[in-house]
Amino acid sequence: MHEYEDITSMDNRAVELLTLLRLQGAQTRASIAESTGWARPTVNKHLERLVDVGLAVPSHIANPTGGRPAQGFEFNPNAACILSLDIATAHTTLALCNLAGDVLSSQKIPYGAEQDPNTVLTTQCQTADTLLADTGHGTLCAVSIAVTTRVEEPTGQIIEAPVMRRWEHRDLPGFFKSRYHVPAFIENDANIRALYKARRLAGPKERQITDLIYIHAGMGLGAGIISCGTVLHGARGGAGDIGHIHVFGEAGKNNPCRCGNTGCVEASAGGWAIIQNLKDSERDVDTLIDVISLVRQRDVEAIRQIRQAGRLIGDVVSAAINLLNPSHVVIGGELSQCGELFMSGIRERIWGRTQPLATKNLHIDACPDDSHAGVVGLAYAAADKVLQDTSFVNGAFLGSVLDAAGTAQD
């Protein structure tokens, strides 16, 4: 029993030290002892272990008084790499990222959720193998996957997914884990982008924004919620499914939705519904690019549709703001490219329908996605998991890989 306790305590301390280096930057032995309250031999033992497995490296810390730089240690984000796969409807973006989320190499392939899963997975693996064959990116330590639907917690399965029907009950983490022999994680794509925005929009003195709602306004509508600093999944992974909230009192309250219900906000304000409405008005549109182009040409019906979509999305976001009190609402997805025509409807409803305490200092911004948002957010999520895993941090995985590499070089 005593032995068990000692081992657990040692493991936790290594994670604690690594977390300190990740969040606070380079530290001297003295500053580590001060922050943790550990005796100097304990500091030395855990630092040595982190250096041995490559997760910490020596560094020089500038002396603010201008004297000799102090000898310290910092987190080494290049100790290992993460394979990210952001599976969208019609394409997949794959990337190798380091443990800080920096993209080392990436490739986009025209295979996504709407195609046959076997074909898509085969092509994804071929592309991943090509990326991994390029040495110099460090050892692969995790695979991180995003999909365009909610993922059941804690099984990681895709269930009840109208937009990924052919992928239902596929165990994607299990597939990638058995292929690459590393931990694999799966997450909803809006959650991943919420995490990305929360880190990238944070001020210089904070690690991330702790309370943020990200709305993906594309063909469908979805939300990712960061609450009290963590991604909010709910009891079974269904949190954030904002597209299927019913909108009351609007012309579209009886519109049929692709989920089987009527009156969902997505059935009036989602990209697919806007395209259908414009077709019904005899406009020549097939994609959201066509819609955005019509709006830019000042087509009256397209503008009316976009303004109406903004107001309806504003209604459901207002409810979410009253419920969750975020400091930031970030609107991404293709529809955010319609700019103020779209955003003004969202703002109008939020200011009119939320309480003053919730809107004090509230930021509401359009933030069209950059192409690497998904894969970087995936790397953040996977790094947070593996770097808080005691066996990983103590080298159970990295140590064995390093030993194997050493043997191969001999």
Ligand SMILES: [Zn+2]
């Ligand atoms: Zn619906």
